[in-house]
Amino acid sequence: MPVGRFITFEGIDGAGKSSHIEAAAEALRAQGRSVCCTREPGGTALAEALRELFLSREMDALTEALLVFAARRDHLRCVIEPALAQGQVVLCDRFTDATMAYQGFGRGFDLNVLAQLEAWVQAGRQPDRTLWFDVPATVAAARRAAARAPDRLEREDLAFFDRVRAGYAARAEAAPQRFVTIDATASMDAVRTRVLATLHDLGP
Numbered sequence: 288m289p290v291g292r293f294i295t296f297e298g299i300d301g302a303g304k305s306s307h308i309e310a311a312a313e314a315l316r317a318q319g320r321s322v323c324c325t326r327e328p329g330g331t332a333l334a335e336a337l338r339e340l341f342l343s344r345e346m347d348a349l350t351e352a353l354l355v356f357a358a359r360r361d362h363l364r365c366v367i368e369p370a371l372a373q374g375q376v377v378l379c380d381r382f383t384d385a386t387m388a389y390q391g392f393g394r395g396f397d398l399n400v401l402a403q404l405e406a407w408v409q410a411g412r413q414p415d416r417t418l419w420f421d422v423p424a425t426v427a428a429a430r431r432a433a434a435r436a437p438d439r440l441e442r443e444d445l446a447f448f449d450r451v452r453a454g455y456a457a458r459a460e461a462a463p464q465r466f467v468t469i470d471a472t473a474s475m476d477a478v479r480t481r482v483l484a485t486l487h488d489l490g491p
């Protein structure tokens with residue numbers, strides 16, 4: 288049986304990551320892989336219900352962190368771990384790097400507390416590879432404005448998204464063996480080519 292692989296897609300809102308997950312899944316399926324596409328917060332009925340609250344209700348940074356980790360626990364237990372145990376490739380739209388970037392760097396919440404929650408919830412599980420779609424906050428804001436009405440997080444100002452982006456940069460610098468940085472200011476086709484190239488060497 289193939290070894291399961293856990294691949295996460297990260298970036299500030301509007302960076303373009305969601306646009307490329309399905310193409311990545313198709314390319315992997317064409318290689319004979321079984322693929323599970325999922326997202327955070329979300330991926331289970333409970334976690335999707337928490338997502339709805341998270342994106343719509345006002346709350347402080349600790350409540351945000353507790354909600355995303357509660358959703359993550361259910362998601363790991365019910366979807367991610369079983370899929371990896373079956374040898375599937377799990378493509379996940381956001382994971383704990385988002386918590387560190389948004390709640391940690393964006394909100395200024397204590398990174399050590401987040402790391403403790405991470406240890407409790409994940410029991411050592413980490414992504415095998417993380418594709419970080421990097422764009423300036425101004426570019427992402429223009430893409431979002433052209434695409435949809437903003438949710439609670441997307442109503443934050445450019446300074447917030449600058450801090451979140453800096454958070455992703457810090458995470459990428461701290462774990463260069465796991466992170467692949469994608470220049471997401473490039474055209475859709477160029478980004479897609481780069482994404483597919485990063486998924487060619489996933490191993491057996």
Ligand SMILES: Nc1ncnc2c1ncn2[C@@H]1O[C@H](COP(=O)(O)OP(=O)(O)OP(=O)(O)O)[C@@H](O)[C@H]1O
Pocket residue numbers: 298299300301302303304305306307430431433434471472473474475478
């Ligand atoms: N490389 C690109 N060039 C121009 N427009 C793009 C590019 N990538 C994505 N877009 C457009 O930007 C918008 C946001 O893309 P997408 O929803 O994939 O971003 P996202 O990073 O998943 O955002 P979120 O995390 O908030 O859901 C969409 O309208 C999409 O068509």
Ligand SMILES: Cc1cn([C@H]2C[C@H](O)[C@@H](COP(=O)(O)O)O2)c(=O)[nH]c1=O
Pocket residue numbers: 300326327328355380381382383385386387389390440441
């Ligand atoms: C996992 C996670 C997510 N967020 C934020 C990031 C986005 O603003 C939304 C999710 O919406 P998307 O359209 O699916 O990107 O939630 C967060 O703040 N912390 C997290 O851990």
